Amino acid sequence: MINDNTVEFYNSRLTIDLSSIKNLKPEQLDKVRHYGTLAENLLKNKDLAMFIHHFKFEVADQLADMRGHTPTDDVQRIALCNQLVGIDNFVSSLKKSAYLKNRIGNTNEVPDTN
Numbered sequence: 001m002i003n004d005n006t007v008e009f010y011n012s013r014l015t016i017d018l019s020s021i022k023n024l025k026p027e028q029l030d031k032v033r034h035y036g037t038l039a040e041n042l043l044k045n046k047d048l049a050m051f052i053h054h055f056k057f058e059v060a061d062q063l064a065d066m067r068g069h070t071p072t073d074d075v076q077r078i079a080l081c082n083q084l085v086g087i088d089n090f091v092s093s094l095k096k097s098a099y100l101k102n103r104i105g106n107t108n109e110v111p112d113t114n
Contacts, residue, residue, distance in 0.1 A: 018100065029104055036101020039094040052087060059083050 014035045016028050024032070042048055063080050066073055 014097070021100075021104070032097075032104055033101050036097045036099075036104075039097035040101065043091075043094050043098060052091065055087060056084060 014031065016024065016032060018032070021029075021032075059080050063077060066077060
């Protein structure tokens with residue numbers, strides 16, 4: 001399952017402590033900007049949005065089709081709800097990255113992350 005792309009993506013992840021943006025070096029700010037640009041591109045991608053919404057609709061349909069209240073049904077409901085929360089958290093992380101990029105901008109302005 002692990003290939004060269006996976007290793008490259010792992011090594012290029014954003015590991016900067018964003019709670020202290022005031023103390024970041026210019027190259028770290030550039031990395032935040034680049035990461036935010038990538039996130040913005042995904043947020044603007046209509047194909048990605050379509051697949052995310054289709055996934056959420058499928059999960060919502062599965063939840064709506066569940067009629068029983070057995071322990072197995074309840075576990076299934078929790079698992080499906082966790083899938084919905086997971087995809088929402090993914091989209092939120094993209095929005096946060098884009099927000100930080102836009103707040104930092106091309107100036108020396110430092111965003112308030114509190």
